[in-house]
Amino acid sequence: DFLEPITKREVNNKIRIGYYSADFCNHAVSHLLVKLFELHDKSKFELFGFSFGPEKNDEMRKRVSSAFDQFINVNLKNDKEIALLSRDLKIDIAVDLMGFTKNNRFGIFVERCAPIQVNYLGYSATTGADCIDYIIGDKVVIPKENQKDYSEKIIYLPDCFMANDFTKKISAKIFTREELGLPKEGFVFCCFNKYYKIMPSIFDIWMRLLKKIEGSVLWLTGDNFTGAKNLQKEANQRGVDSNRLIFAKAMPLLADHLARHKSADLFIDTIPYNGHTRASDALWTGLPVLALIGQSFASRVSASLLNAVGLQELITYSEKEYEDLSIELATNPTRLKEIKSKLEKNKLIKPLFNTKLFTKNIESAYTKIYEKYLKNLPVENIEIK
Numbered sequence: 210d211f212l213e214p215i216t217k218r219e220v221n222n223k224i225r226i227g228y229y230s231a232d233f234c235n236h237a238v239s240h241l242l243v244k245l246f247e248l249h250d251k252s253k254f255e256l257f258g259f260s261f262g263p264e265k266n267d268e269m270r271k272r273v274s275s276a277f278d279q280f281i282n283v284n285l286k287n288d289k290e291i292a293l294l295s296r297d298l299k300i301d302i303a304v305d306l307m308g309f310t311k312n313n314r315f316g317i318f319v320e321r322c323a324p325i326q327v328n329y330l331g332y333s334a335t336t337g338a339d340c341i342d343y344i345i346g347d348k349v350v351i352p353k354e355n356q357k358d359y360s361e362k363i364i365y366l367p368d369c370f371m372a373n374d375f376t377k378k379i380s381a382k383i384f385t386r387e388e389l390g391l392p393k394e395g396f397v398f399c400c401f402n403k404y405y406k407i408m409p410s411i412f413d414i415w416m417r418l419l420k421k422i423e424g425s426v427l428w429l430t431g432d433n434f435t436g437a438k439n440l441q442k443e444a445n446q447r448g449v450d451s452n453r454l455i456f457a458k459a460m461p462l463l464a465d466h467l468a469r470h471k472s473a474d475l476f477i478d479t480i481p482y483n484g485h486t487r488a489s490d491a492l493w494t495g496l497p498v499l500a501l502i503g504q505s506f507a508s509r510v511s512a513s514l515l516n517a518v519g520l521q522e523l524i525t526y527s528e529k530e531y532e533d534l535s536i537e538l539a540t541n542p543t544r545l546k547e548i549k550s551k552l553e554k555n556k557l558i559k560p561l562f563n564t565k566l567f568t569k570n571i572e573s574a575y576t577k578i579y580e581k582y583l584k585n586l587p588v589e590n591i592e593i594k
Contacts, residue, residue: 211319211320211321212289212292212293212296212320212321214321215296215321215323215324218299220583221255221299221301223251223252223253223254223255224253224254224255224301224302224575224576224579225254225255225257225298225299225300225301225302226249226254226255226256226257226300226301226302226304226575227257227258227259227295227298227300227302227303227304227322227323228242228246228256228257228258228259228277228304228306229259229261229291229303229304229305229306229307229314229317229322230258230259230260230261230262230306230307230331231260231261231262231263231307231311231312231313231314232262232306232307232312232331233258233260233262233269233270233273233274233280234262234263234265234267234269234270234273235265235267235268235269235270236269237485237486237487238306238330238331238486239269239270239273240269240374240377240463240486241330241371241372241373241374241486241489242273242306242330242372242374243269243272243273243276243374244372244373244374244375244376244564245372245564245567245568245571246258246273246276246277247272247276248564248565248568249276249568249572250568250572251278253572253576254572254575255278256276256277256278256279257277257278257279257280257281257295257298257300258273258274258276258277258279258280258281259281259283259291259294259295259317260274260280260281260282260283260284261282261283261284261286261291261312261314262284262312263284263312264282264284279298281294287316288314288316288317288319288320289316289320291314291317291322292317292320292321292322295317295322295323296322296323300322300323301323301324301325301579301582302323302325302326302327302575302578302579303317303318303322303323303325303326303327304327304329305317305318305326305327305328305329305331305332305336305341306329306330306331307331307332308328308331308332308334308336309332309336310331310332313331315336315338318338318340318341319338319340321340324582325342325343325578325579325582326340326341326342326343327341327342327343327344327345327364327578328341328343328344328345328361329344329345330345330370330371330372333350333485333505333506333507333510334505334506334507335358335359335360335361335506336360336361337360338360339360341360341361342361342362342578342588343361343362343363343364343578343588344359344361344362344363344364345364345366345370345571345574346363346364346365346366346370346506347365347366347367347368347369347370347513347517348365349369349509349512349513349516350370350506350509350510350513351363351365351506355504356590362588362589362590362591363590363591364574364578364590364591364593365590365591365592365593366567366570366571366574366593367560367570367592367593367594368516368517368560368561368566368567368570369513369514369516369517369560369561369567370513371485371489371510371513371514372564372567372571373489373493373561373562373564373567374564375562375563375564376564377463377467377490377493378463378464378467379464379467379468379493379494380462380464380465380467380468381468382465382468383468383471384468384469384471384472386472389428389455389457389469389472390455390456390457390458391426391428391455391472392424392426394424395423395424395425395426396422396424396425396426396474396475396539397425397426397428397472397473397474397475398415398418398419398425398426398427398428398473398474398475398477398535398539399427399428399429399470399473399474399475399476399477399491399496400415400427400428400429400476400477400478400479400484401428401429401430401457401476401484401487401490401491402430402478402479402482402483402484402487402488403430403433404429404430404433404436404437404440405482406479406482406483406484407440407479408479408480408481409443410528411479411480411501412440412443412447413447414528414531414532414535415427415477416444416447416448416449417532418477418532418535418536418539419444419449419453420448420449421536422536422539422540425453425539426453426454426455427453427454427455428455428457428472428473429454429455429456429457430456430457431456431457431458431459432459437454437456440454441454457469467490467493467494468494470490470491470494470495470496471494471495471496473491473496474538474539474545475496475497475499475535475538475539475545476488476491476496476497476498476499477499477531477535478498478499478500478501478511480501480502480503480508481503481505481507481508482507482508483500483507483508483509483510483511483512484498484510484511485510488500488510488511488514489514489561492514492515492518492520492552492556492561493556493562495549495552495553495556496552497520497523497538497545497548497549497552498511498514498515498520498523499523499525499531499534499535499538500512500514500515500523500524500525501525501526501527501528501530501531502524502525502526512524514561517559517560517561518552518555518556518559518561518562519551519555519559520548520551520552520555522548523548570593573593574591574593577591577593578591
């Protein structure tokens with residue numbers, strides 16, 4: 210038996226926003242969102258964090274939890290109990306930061322924990338579920354012709370759908386290439402995305418790049434021993450010496466991991482599942498990201514990031530264009546240098562890393578959907594200008 214529909218209730222003094230996640234800890238989603246939580250206008254919004262992940266008392270957990278008016282560990286409650294608690298707390302807008310990702314509790318939203326329910330950030334796709342009213346996107350990740358593929362109505366933010374933390378620290382540590390296991394000379398292609406995002410078609414292109422660019426290497430994340438062995442085997446099968454795949458060792462500090470990006474020359478993104486946090490991190494460190502745009506939300510994320518940082522010239526539209534531009538940038542140091550200086554300048558003045566502007570825009574969206582609800586207006590696409 211599902212809970213009864215929520216009846217219209219008295220208006221709260223402030224709009225009550227509930228954020229729901231298992232990842233309020235040292236996790237990519239929290240790294241992106243923490244500054245938004247801290248910057249929310251507490252005179253207009255009351256913030257509730259509903260945490261149902263494994264108990265992790267790391268630094269990020271402390272920082273995130275202190276940004277909320279109330280941070281509630283609901284780990285031991287079932288979905289219905291969490292929905293009832295949300296109703297008792299009179300949450301106006303429930304923001305699901307998980308969709309169907311690991312440790313999600315989608316049943317909370319099936320039970321209707323709030324009159325307005327929003328799909329945001331953790332799951333780059335439609336939920337296909339009637340219980341979710343809106344998805345937060347932008348005009349790059351969800352072009353007009355794709356609206357029909359979404360069960361949710363779309364909240365269009367003006368720049369990029371992704372929140373970022375403009376205070377994210379990059380350590381001052383200078384790594385030598387030798388320390389990082391990279392060759393002293395030679396072009397470093399880099400992709401720190403998880404291995405499951407590496408499809409054979411993109412790997413084929415990467416191997417052709419290594420063959421065409423003498424002395425170049427491909428720098429990958431090193432957090433999966435079995436995956437690394439398989440990638441080495443696949444490189445050998447394509448006639449590339451597997452020693453040209455360099456696997457980055459795990460670094461305990463994110464600030465150090467960010468600092469080592471300076472040793473790479475170009476971040477080459479995956480498709481159909483783009484880098485999200487990792488592509489954003491690369492741009493934050495000043496490392497250009499080369500994107501191949503696809504049809505789905507998840508395959509348009511890096512293009513959205515590039516669009517919001519004013520580097521549209523790094524968005525490609527076919528595998529051939531992606532490969533050709535990779536080669537051009539690897540063989541034309543002047544052009545690459547120009548792009549890097551443009552990125553260094555743009556990241557400070559363009560919207561992508563302007564968390565204050567982002568917060569203002571998402572708050573306008575929350576206010577707009579709440580006002581529509583109060584006036585009994587239908588749920589429909591909205592655009593924040």
